[in-house]
Amino acid sequence: MNVAHTVGIIGGGQLARMMYQASIGLDLNIALLAEGPDVSAARVVHDVTVGDYTEAQVVKDFAATVDALTFDHEHVPTRLLEELEVTGLAVRPGSGALVYAQDKALMRAKLGGELGLPSPRWRICPDAEALRAFGNETGWPIIAKESRGGYDGHGVWRIDGPDDCGEPFQESLEVSAGERVEIIGEEFVDFTRELSVIVARTPEGECVSYPVSETVQEHGICVETTTPAPGIGPDRQDEIQRLGRDIASALGVVGLLAVELMERRDGEVVINELAMRPHNTGHWSIDGAVTSQFENHLRAVSGLPLGDPTARQPWCTMRNVLGGRPDLTAGIAHVGRDGGLKVHFYGKTMRPGRKVGHVTSYGSDLADVQARARSAAAYLMNE
The missing domain is CATH 3.40.50.20 (Rossmann fold)
Known part of the structure; x- marks a missing residue:
């Protein structure tokens, strides 16, 4: 090898x-x-x-x-x-795969169109009138997105009615790299929760799946994950993990693929977005899995066999630290008294709302695991 x-x-x-x-x-x-x-x-x-x-x-x-x-x-x-x-x-993952994470319009056409995978209704809208027509056909509200360049809620708009359709077109739609950017309209999915499945795939096609995570988003930013997602039985876990592996195989991904999903009220999941790199919803795996998402990404990229993605404990909750108290040493010392809690900081300057780190808790009692992660993150954010 x-x-x-x-x-x-x-x-x-x-x-x-x-x-x-x-x-x-x-x-x-x-x-x-x-x-x-x-x-x-x-x-x-x-x-x-x-x-x-x-x-x-x-x-x-x-x-x-x-x-x-x-x-x-x-x-x-x-x-x-x-x-x-x-x-x-x-x-790695390869330009032919990565383009589907770079361009949401291409992703929708590939996954929902060519491959027939569960996706919301969508359409490329060249102007406000086209977006208005899509909303009238689909029903309000709708979601508008920039096809390229958006992240953490940027480049995404909830459009509540026809009068708001001009908003996505008020800004320049040319990114610094000179790639073409379009506005796409998407059906507003009345979801009960958001899920994520992460898979790792080698150039030879070996593929492993991490347990499905439930994610909590606030203002377009992931604030918390719980793994495995509560209330999902083994058969449903297998089905969603297989969806992730099928996408990775169909696109030829090498490395990590994160598939963000929305779960409708009837239990059906639809694909929201893709990422082809380690992902915020997989940070729990550093402390909570036998092999972290970061290690498996590097294993796949470098040509090494993949590691075991199995969770070490029945439950694991990751909570992002968004901004924080200036004295990190004291904060880490305080939350470090919990032996079932891990703290990771990223070496960033503190700024309100900025992802500067995360905490991970794990154990056998779901409510306790979630409460400990939330309490620690709140303390580190000086809340």
Whole structure:
């Protein structure tokens, strides 16, 4: 088996930071292309290049120093990744797969159209009038999204009626990388909860699934996950995990795939979005699974066999720390008295609402596990 001993990561956020942590036990070398010298991952990785991931020569020069390339985010221009693949570089997950996480319109056409997988009704809307017509046909409210570039609630609008349809078109629809951005209208799904399933897949097609997680979103930001999702029996778990594996196989994903889902009131799930990298809804796996999502991503990217994704405890809750008290040392010391709780901070400057870390609790009692995670996160956020 050929192993890529040096893995390049584009993007210097907390996902790259946690990938670096996982690389140590695997004895992999990590090179980082970071947005700046003080971003989260650049504060811990030894081999750091600072540069703009949208500039072709910067990315090509960086790629020439690594055996395989992966990502902290999905924003590297698709055409640039295609050029790198022509040179023989192992780009993971691969441009042909990643484009479906980069472009929501292409994703909808592929998953809901060609593959017939459960998806909301949707349509590309070139202007406010087209969005208004979609809403009139579908029923109000509807959701409008930028096809590229949105994250954590940015580039997403709830449109309550015809008079609000101009809002998504008031801003420029050209991203810095020069990729075309469109507005898509989507059916408003009256869901009871949101779920996530994460799978890891190797170039040879080996694929493993993590337990399905229930996620809690506030203002478009994930604030909490509980794994496994309460109230989902073994057969339903298997069905949703199989959906994740089927998508990874159909798209040719190499590495991690996170499938965000909405559960309708009748129990049916529909696909919301995809991510092809470690994902916030998988952070629980660092402490709660036999093999973390970060380790399995690197295993897949570098050509190593995948590890066991099984949960270590019956329940695990992850709670994000959004902003926080200035004295982190005292805060960590306080919550550290709970032996069933783990704290992870990302080396970021504190700012209200910013993801600066997360806490994970685990055990055999669901209510207790959730209460401990929530209490610890609230304390660290000085609430």
